[in-house]
Amino acid sequence: NAGVTQTPKFRILKIGQSMTLQCAQDMNHNYMYWYRQDPGMGLKLIYYSVGAGITDKGEVPNGYNVSRSTTEDFPLRLELAAPSQTSVYFCASSLTASSYEQYFGPGTRLTVT
Amino acid sequence: AQSVTQLGSHVSVSEGALVLLRCNYSSSVPPYLFWYVQYPNQGLQLLLKYTSAATLVKGINGFEAEFKKSETSFHLTKPSAHMSDAAEYFCAVSLRATNKLIFGTGTLLAVQP
Numbered sequence: 001n002a003g004v005t006q007t008p009k010f011r012i013l014k015i016g017q018s019m020t021l022q023c024a025q026d027m028n029h030n031y032m033y034w035y036r037q038d039p040g041m042g043l044k045l046i047y048y049s050v051g052a053g054i055t056d057k058g059e060v061p062n063g064y065n066v067s068r069s070t071t072e073d074f075p076l077r078l079e080l081a082a083p084s085q086t087s088v089y090f091c092a093s094s095l096t097a098s099s100y101e102q103y104f105g106p107g108t109r110l111t112v113t
Numbered sequence: 114a115q116s117v118t119q120l121g122s123h124v125s126v127s128e129g130a131l132v133l134l135r136c137n138y139s140s141s142v143p144p145y146l147f148w149y150v151q152y153p154n155q156g157l158q159l160l161l162k163y164t165s166a167a168t169l170v171k172g173i174n175g176f177e178a179e180f181k182k183s184e185t186s187f188h189l190t191k192p193s194a195h196m197s198d199a200a201e202y203f204c205a206v207s208l209r210a211t212n213k214l215i216f217g218t219g220t221l222l223a224v225q226p
Contacts, residue, residue, distance in 0.1 A: 004156070031212050040122065042203060042216035043157075050212060058213065090156055094212070102214065104149075104156030 001026050004105035006091050012111045013081040021076040021108050023091030031094045032074040033058075033102065034066065036087040043090065049074055081112045115140045117206050119217035127225050132176075132191040134220045136204030139185065146187045147205040147214065148178055157203065163187060174198070199224045 007022045025032065030051045035043040045058030049068040063085055065077040074093075078085060088109050092102040120135040138144060145164050149157040161172025168180040174197075178189045187204060204217040 033212075033214075035216075040218055042218040043214075044216075045213055048212060092157075096212075101159045101162065102157075104158070106156050107154075 003027065004091055004093055004103050006089075006105040006108050008108060009106070010109045012113065013078075015081060015083065015112060017081050018077070018079050019081065019110075021078070021089055021091075021110070023074045023076065023105060024072050025074075025091075025093040025103070026072065027093060027095075027103065028071060029093035029095050029103070030071070031096065031102075032068065033092040033094075034064070034074070034076045035090045035092065036060065037090060037107075038087050046076065046089075078110075083112050086110060086112045115144065115206050115208060115215050117204050117215055117217035119202075119204050119220050121220055122218065123221050123223070125223040125225060126194045128196055129193050132189070132194045132198065132222065134189040134202050134204075134222065136178075136187045136189065136217060137185055138187060138204075138206045140206060140208065142208060143182075144206045144208060146178075146180060147207075148172065148176070148187075148189050149203045149205060149216075151201045151203065151219075153200070160189070160202070194222075194224045196224050196226065198222060 004025045033048045034046040044060045047066040049055045091105040094100045094102045116139045118137045147162045148160040161170045163180045171177045205214040
């Protein structure tokens, strides 16, 4: 199993550009999550999904959108990039609810200038 | 509302010394508690978790943590630090039967030779 994979690893965007961060898992996990990590701030939940077709907002959803058309994939969309979205983005998945381990991808480092 | 406080954003120990990383939580109901480790330029990896079984939880790489309800604490310890333990450590809490983790701000552990 590859686990949780994320592409790209690095990306530089100009203000106002759009992009999609890709996330895929091959563990047949129902739950998937997007976090952002900023220095000294820990990880903040952006969006999560409990299964295909079902998504919900986390703590910091503004400026982002998600979709979940399959169990395996959970892309994160940035429509109009802003410098405040400069961060490291992590995708994670888990089998069911919070008592189970969340498996994290390697992250995408995004810079918006 | 749930929250997690990690005391000490940076901790430095000598190789072979005791490692103690502090985590206090706030939750109105019995929580699930987790410790994750992040090595440089990698995603997070679960070290250990408390889900209401034994209060002393053993994890990977010789780490353990004790859930103390009276102190609302879940401190992480390791009797003897190794150079390979140098990493950032995150404490996290979730309510039972939910799927959202609330992370602390992290503690960067340095191990001196």
